[in-house]
Amino acid sequence: MKWRNEVAASSTHTRKSHHIQVDRISYSYPDCLSPVAKQQIPASVTVRHQPANMQRRSGSFALGALWVLCSAALLSGVRGNAAGVATPLSAWRNGIASVYDAPTLGAVIGSCGYGAISQSSYPYWSIGALATSNLFFQEGPVEGCGMCFQVQCINDGSNGEGFVGKCNPNWQTNSITFMVTDQCPECQPDQLDLNAAAFQKLAPLVNGRIALQYRRVTCTPQEPVTVRVDANRGSGGWMRLWVMNTAGTAGVAGVSVRTAGTGGPGVPLSNVFGADWETGASPAQPLDVIVTSDDGSTLTLPGAVAASFVGLGAGASNFGQDPTAASAGQVAAAASQQNPPVAAQSTSVAVSG
Structure with a gap:
């Protein structure tokens, strides 16, 4: 995959002395992706850089992006849930979701430090980030890392967030559960930043942002701790x-x-x-x-x-x-x-x- 810097240092964020640089990256599609898959991937992405122990979306991810995209078949058949039906732990909250910058990001490394996330075991690439201003990030232990959230796309504007008509056709009966592996300093309090594998279960990737409701639920991995x-x-x-x-x-x-x-x-x-x-x-x-x-x-x-x-x-x-x-x-x-x-x-x- 060919990547090039398009606009450097478009924004900066600082948290606990960990500097985050936001760059805009554009790329050409690898031949292994189908035409349908190519239509679902944005023409450019945002890459944020942090020190090694707090990396959020490393700029070096492009080195491994090609083989991950081609061998894992991300855009077809990836599990949409980190768990099955779970027990609610909070009331529903209105918000929005954005999608991780490229399909591989968030599955390689996140600020929680879990390391590379496997497609074939929990949480099955159904992962995402909480805003650092999010209630669960601020009140929960370890900044919400490891917690699970149920998310439903809202297509009719009923949650007041707009983005009408952005969801998949089955939005009224469809929801996903994702596990927190990352943080999003620039996100709004009730904005969830989802990995592409999770986002596409709710809406086409090309839509970029969607309205939603979400709540914290129990996590249900089959693997032992x-x-x-x-x-x-x-x-x-x-x-x-x-x-x-x-x-x-x-x-x-x-x-x-x-x-x-x-x-x-x-x-x-x-x-x-x-x-x-x-x-x-x-x-x-x-x-x-x-x-x-x-x-x-x-x-x-x-x-x-x-x-x-x-x-x-x-x-x-x-x-x-x-x-x-x-x-x-x-x-x-x-x-x-x-x-x-x-x-x-x-x-x-x-x-x-």
């Missing part, structure tokens, strides 16, 4: 991790670690940015990881971090899920479904070692 460790200097050293695939309310309010099998509350980690959790002095490893959701539920992952381990650890269970329920076969079956079914929900779960 896992821990991704990207820095680990061993016992007594610095360690940084992310908690992935949380079910239920999915707002991670706290994470603690303790030497595996020792019991007790553990050492609380600090949330430094996005959905990351860090400690400057790890207890003796291996470690149990204790996750606390924003509804007060707790989940213990026994031995989740091996000594000096870096990478994605194996999961055992999830909030509201029996410890033996998330077998490899069930996870594989869930990944093959167009709309993954709802996982059981509970108000409190504790898995002992």
